[in-house]
Amino acid sequence: MAANASQAKTARGPDAAFILKKAVISALVALVLFSLMIGIRTEAGSDGQLTWWTRFGDLAAMVAVVFGGSIVMELLRRWWGPVDTVRVVPPSAQKVFSFAGRALVPALLIFTFLVPVIFYDERYILDLGILVLTYVMLGWGLNVVVGLAGLLDLGYVAFYAVGAYSYALLATNFGLSFWICLPLAGILAAFFGVLLGFPVLRLRGDYLAIVTLAFGEIIRLVIINWQTLTGGPNGVSGIPRPTMFGIPLTPGDDGLAALLGIEFSPTHRIVFLFYLILALALLTNWVTIRLRRLPIGRAWEALREDEVACRALGINTTTTKLTAFATGAMFGGFAGAFFATRQGFISPESFTFHESALVLAIVVLGGMGSQLGVALAALAMIGGFELFRGLEQFRMLVFGGAMVLLMIWRPRGLIGHRAPTVFLERNTVISSDLVKEGHG
């Protein structure tokens, strides 16, 4: 232990000078850059003449931030950074991390279950929780395609839209209940997944990405233009709210509140929606975890690792890819049906490329293939987005910066390593530098 610590120290000795040097250089660059941008402020005066004054205080603060930030960044990079850097995490810190790692999943799960209890009176938090869980579910769904099978899909929102419109149209036109429409929405979305899958089977990498992107746009344009069916840009309104297996959550005599003999509150519905999306997300997670350990899941991952070797082993890569697209699409369809019933109104505006990009960002930031990573990334992205609301127009800037920093520290996402699906003796994790990203 003592030897360990001293070793860590000697390893870090020369580093301190290096980090400091790097920070000084960064600060100097910042000084040169900002001396004109921030140090001197110019403005047109009242008569059109140039007035200027200095802001050396602000400049000094900026340079100090860069200096400190550089040190912090370098240290973080060393601790959690990519593999090529020498990682020097003190043993004590390591212990804390490993404990935190093991306790994280149960703690998160318990906390999520308790959110409606803790925040019962805070509608905003409950709504945010539902939103986060929706994206967790979408992330987990897309993770099957991108993270496991390694197929870059930029049009995932198409399946979300198919699910949402399936429910909306079936419910408003035929009066079918949510619980009948939910599987139908999943099946329809899966069907569209196969439909997308066929033309893109031969495509790889950038080409695959572009065609999936186009597919997402085509679905949206069809929805906008097929006015007689979808209502076009006006969308579909009056989508029935979900019932608790037939019992509506309304103030009426047959409502849940009346049946239970408690006072009606609109929060009941929100809480119900919260647990509904939680159940759907956990179902997605459960199925994905099971699938990973089945031959089909292993074939997906093998496909991501080496498609040629898969074919040499007798794996039909065509059907393997199609099942990946269909499975991911099905979960997207479920999420879409939930979205429709929650909103009560849907229009093509909800299904733009922005959504696809957001879900993909969640998967990539989370660490492709990692269920926990995706959940954390969804929480950070959607929650963080709300957190920065106070920054108004700077929100996107801060957010973009945070994402860039994250990708510098963890180029393979929050949780980049891979857990084996089967083991003989030891269940060791596989470091991210060995795991392929697929050809997407």
Add this chain to the structure above:
Amino acid sequence: MNINDILSVENLTMRFGGIVAVNDLSFTAERGKITALIGPNGAGKTTVFNCITGFYKPTSGTIRLRNGDDEWRLEKLNDFRISKIAKVARTFQNIRLFPGMTALENLMVAQHNTLMRASGFTFLGLFGVPSYRAAEKAAIDLARYWLDQIDLLERADDAAGNLPYGDQRRLEIARAMCTEPALLCLDEPAAGLNARESAALNELLLKIRADHGTSILLIEHDMSVVMEISDHINVLDYGVQIADGTPQEIRDNPKVIAAYLGADEEEAIAVMEGET
């Protein structure tokens, strides 16, 4: 096609634009024997393999594979079906393992088709029916057997990409064997191995032939491997067969030595050294 032959390549030609990589090549491989395919660099050996395993569609010619009562025309089958139904497995000149998966997982992926059927095409497996669990256990046992055969049992749970080069070569052979092939095609399995590892490879291949009756088609530059274990050798140069026979006959064939001398001096010396 002789009754004892498992594979018969007839008048195989493969053109890439103006290049004729394989030119009207005919040869056979006997069941339960090790047949070698040798020749200088660029002779077209890998191209022949790619035609047999369906990665290339030959320009012309037929490739017959007889397994029991079944006869397959490989040039008409899709690549994955050649492995799945015609039972031809292969390794690659540049190792193609699944580097981010463990050694054990690599061998499990190789048993995909068996496990897929056992899992009721996923639906039964999703609910963990006992018959699937039994099939998975059998698959793990088969993987364990092969890991033991290649001396990698200790490293079963390590990522394939983390294994030393020689181990990766052997793992790729084990993975091919997990598909339970009738014909095993090995593309330079001894490339990059040291003398001790080559000797171990010889033993492994002889054992595969003896214990499993698997016929082996072998491309190899390492003459210590080829001359020692082959039953029959075909020599290729510029896509044409220039000689075939037993190791002894090939060793004494002046045409072969000339081909190697013309192509690469060191390899010719290796051939002649194999003689002494």
